[in-house]
Amino acid sequence: MKRYDVIVVGGGPAGVSAAKAAGRTGAKTLLLEKAPTIMANKPCGQAVSQETLQTAEVKPEPSIVLHRAYALVYAPNLNYVKIDRIGFLIDKSRLLQYMAAQAAEYGAEIHVREEVQDVKIEDEVVKVKTNRGEYEASILIGADGYNSTVARSLGITEKSEPIPTVQYLMVNCNIKYPDAVRFYLGNKIAPGGYAWIFPHNEKIAEVGIGVRGAPSKEYLDAFVKRFDDELGKAQIIDYRGAPVPIGGLISEPIRDRVMLIGDAAGTVIPLTGAGIHSSIAAGLAAGRVAGEAAQEGNSSRERLSEFYILYKPWIDRIKKSLKVMRALEKMSDDELNLLAEILSDQDILDLANGLDILRVAKKLATHPIFAVKLVKAIT
Ligand SMILES: Cc1cc2nc3c(=O)[nH]c(=O)nc-3n(C[C@H](O)[C@H](O)[C@H](O)COP(=O)(O)OP(=O)(O)OC[C@H]3O[C@@H](n4cnc5c(N)ncnc54)[C@H](O)[C@@H]3O)c2cc1C
DSSP states (O other), X not given: OEEEEEEEEOOSHHHHHHHHHHHHTTOOEEEEOSSSXXXXXXXXXXXXXXXXXXXXXXOOOTTTEEEEXXXXXXXXXXXXXXXXXXXXXXXHHHHHHHHHHHXXXXXXXXXXXXXXXXXXXXXXXXXXXXXXXXXXXXEEEEOOOTTOHHHHHTTOOXXXXXXXXXXXXXXXXXXXXXXXXXXXXXXXXXXXXXXXXXXXXXXXXXXXXXXXSSOHHHHHHHHHHTTXXXXXXXXXXEEEEEEEEOSOOXXXXXXXXXXXXXXXXXXXXXXXXXXXXXXXXXXXXXXXXXHHHHHHTOOXXXXXXXXXXXXXXXXXXXXXXXXXXXXXXXXXXXXXXHHHHHOOHHHHHHHHTTSSHHHHHHHHTTOTTXXXXXXXXXX
C-alpha cells in the first residue's frame, strides 16, 4: 500500500489548490479525481472577481479569461444597479488545469479516473480505497464537493443548506450586453434565490437559476421566456443541475487527520452562491497546514485547526453574507425594489460578499422599513 503525507480527494477549485499548497510545503501529496479529466465537472456560471486569479496565482491570460465583465443587478421591477468593478468570465476548466500544473510542479502526484469509494481511520493512519487501489495517508483533505464521499465514509452527516440550481448553456443567442453578468432577484422570478445570464459573448451564454421550495427547471424556463429578443432563437447545448451549499460553513470541518473544504464543507459565499474564490482560498490554507503538520508528525485536530486562523477572513465573510441572505429572504418584492433604489453599487458588493456590512447598516439605520428588517438582522 503506497503511503503519502497528504491525500486530497477531488480536483475542483478546492482540491487542486490544496494539492498545490501541500506539495509546496514538500509533503508527499496525492490528488485523486474520479472524472477522466481535471476540468469543470459540475455546472458553473464561471464568473469570478479579479482577485480570484490573484489568489490562484494565475495570470489573467486570454486562454483563461473569456472577457472582462461588469455586473447588472436587477430588482423585481427590473430597475437595475450597475456595478462597474470589473470581474472576469472565465474558462473554469482551463483555470483548474493551470492550477493542476502548478500542483504537479510542486511535486503533487495526480490520478484522474480514480474514484474514492471508502475512507477509514485505523491505527493512526487514513486508509483510502479507490476503484483502482488502496493508499495510506497521514492527513486526508476531502475536497470532493457537496455530496462528499469522504464525509459520508467518516460518518460526518452535517451539511450546509443547499439551494438546487439548474443551468443551460445557450447558443444562437442575441445578447444585448455581452460584457455584463446579469443577476435577477424577486420572489416571482426566483423565490429564495436568483436567476442569471452570464454571457461568453453575444451568441453564447450561461443562463441559470437557483430557487428554494419551488421547481428550479420550471422557473428557469419561465425566466428564459421573458427574453424573447435575446433568447427566443437560442438552443440549449448543455443542461445540468447541482446543489450549491449556501448555509455557511459546517460546524466541524476539521477533525483528527481529516479536513473538509470547498463545497464539502460549505465555504460558498451564501448570498451570491459564488464558491470558486473561497474554495481556492480554503484549498491553499488547508493544503499548507496539512503539508506542514504531516511532516511534523502531528495530524491532530488541534494542529490542523490552524486552518481556522489562515481562513478567518473568509469565515467572517461567509457568516456576514449568510446574515444578509437570511434578512433578504424574508423581504417582499416591493421591499426589494425599494432597497435597490437606496443602495449604491458598493453597498450591494459589500452586502453580497459579506464585506463592510456595518457601513451599509449605518446608512440604513434610520430608514423606517430597513432599520428593523435589515439592520437589526445583520448587526
Ligand atoms: C449552476 C452553478 C453555477 C455556479 N456559478 C458560479 C460562479 O459563477 N462563480 C463562482 O464563484 N461559483 C459558482 N458556483 C459555485 C462553484 O462552482 C463551487 O462552489 C465550486 O466549484 C466548489 O469547488 P469544490 O472544489 O469545493 O467542489 P467541486 O467543484 O464540486 O469539485 C469537486 C471535485 O471532486 C470530484 N469528486 C467527487 N467525488 C469524488 C470521489 N469520490 N473521488 C474522487 N473525486 C471525486 C468531482 O468530480 C469534482 O471534480 C456555481 C455552482 C453551480 C452549481
